[in-house]
Amino acid sequence: MRRDEFQVQSREEIDAFLGEASYGFLGVMGPDGWPHxxxxxxxxxxxxxxxxxxxxxxxxxxxxxxxxxxxAVAKEYAIIPSTFSDSPVACPATAFFKSVHIKxxxxxxxxxxxxxxxxxxxxxxxxxxxxxxxIDPEDPRYKQMLKAVAVVRVSIEEISAKFxxxxxxxxxxxxxxxxxxxERGRPDDDATAQLMRAYAPPSVPEE
Numbered sequence: 001m002r003r004d005e006f007q008v009q010s011r012e013e014i015d016a017f018l019g020e021a022s023y024g025f026l027g028v029m030g031p032d033g034w035p036h037x038x039x040x041x042x043x044x045x046x047x048x049x050x051x052x053x054x055x056x057x058x059x060x061x062x063x064x065x066x067x068x069x070x071x072a073v074a075k076e077y078a079i080i081p082s083t084f085s086d087s088p089v090a091c092p093a094t095a096f097f098k099s100v101h102i103k104x105x106x107x108x109x110x111x112x113x114x115x116x117x118x119x120x121x122x123x124x125x126x127x128x129x130x131x132x133x134x135i136d137p138e139d140p141r142y143k144q145m146l147k148a149v150a151v152v153r154v155s156i157e158e159i160s161a162k163f164x165x166x167x168x169x170x171x172x173x174x175x176x177x178x179x180x181x182x183e184r185g186r187p188d189d190d191a192t193a194q195l196m197r198a199y200a201p202p203s204v205p206e207e
Contacts, residue, residue, distance in 0.1 A: 005168050005201070008161040017098050017161070018044040018073060022125050026051070026154075027070035028062040028106075036062060042071075043121035049102065049154035050109075050118035060108075060150060067105045071154055074099035077165075078192040084180045085173065096165050096192050103158040109151040112137035118151050165192065165199045174200060 008014060026038040038059050042051045049071055053059065063069070076097045085092040109115050116135045123132065135142055166174050178196050181189040 006162045006164045008163050011159075013163070014100055014159060014161045015044070017075075017163075018049075018100060021073045021075060024049070024071055024073040026059070027072070028059065029066045029068070030058075030062055031065065041122065041126060042073075043118060043125055045118065045121040048156065049104070050121065050151060051154075052119060052122065052149055052151045055148065055150040063106050063108070063152065067107065069104060069106045069154060071102040071104065072099065077188045077195065078181060078186070080177060080181075084177050086176075094164075096196070098161070098163045100159065100161045102154065102156050104154045104156045106152050106154050109153050112143075112146050114153070115146050115149070115151045116142070118153070119146075119149075163195075163199060165195045167199050167201055171200075 022041055024040065024042050026040055028036050028038065030036040036058070040051050040053070042049050044050075074097060076095055078096050080092075080094045080096060082090050082093040109118065116137045120135045123135065133139065133141065135146075137143065137146055166177060169177070174196060178193045181193045181196075
C-alpha cells in the first residue's frame with residue numbers, strides 16, 4: 001500500500017537528490033521477455049538522465065529493441081532497530097531512505113556537444129576535484145573518444161519519489177528516535193536526524 005505521507009511532490013527536492021546521487025539502476029526489457037536491471041553511474045543534467053558505456057553489448061541491444069525504460073535511484077540513510085522504540089517485538093524495525101523512480105525513453109546521443117556536456121556532468125560528479133582537461137568536442141584529444149563512446153539520454157516521462165523519515169510517527173516517538181540516532185553516531189545518523197526534523201509534519205495543538 002502506498003503511504004501518501006512519504007510521497008514527495010517537490011520537483012526541486014527530487015532534482016536535488018538526483019543531482020547528489022551517482023548510482024542507479026536502469027530497467028530494460030530483454031529479448032527473453034524478462035526485465036533486465038543494469039546498475040550504472042549516471043549524471044542528471046538539463047532535466048534528463050545520462051549514462052555512458054560501450055557502443056556494443058547487451059544493454060545497447062536491449063535499448064535498440066525498446067526505448068521504454070525505467071530508472072531508479074535510492075539511498076538508505078539509517079537502519080532503525082526495534083529497540084529504538086523499546087518494543088518487545090520486531091515490528092517497529094525499519095529503514096529511512098530516499099528513492100526516486102523514473103519512466104522514460106532512451107535515445108543514443110549523436111551530437112558531440114551534447115555528449116561532451118553529459119560526460120562533463122558525469123566527471124563533475126565522480127571527480128569533483130578536477131585534474132583533467134575540459135571535455136571539448138573540438139579538442140583533438142577527445143574527438144575520437146567521443147565518437148567511440150556511447151552516451152544515452154533518458155528523457156523523463158513520469159517521475160515519483162518516496163522519502164521516508166518517520167513522517168507517520170508521533171512527536172514523542174520521533175523525538176526518541178532522533179535522540180537515539182544522535183547517540184549512536186553512525187555515518188549518516190546525524191543527517192537522518194536532521195531529515196526527520198525537516199520532514200516532520202506540523203504538530204497539531206491539543207484542544
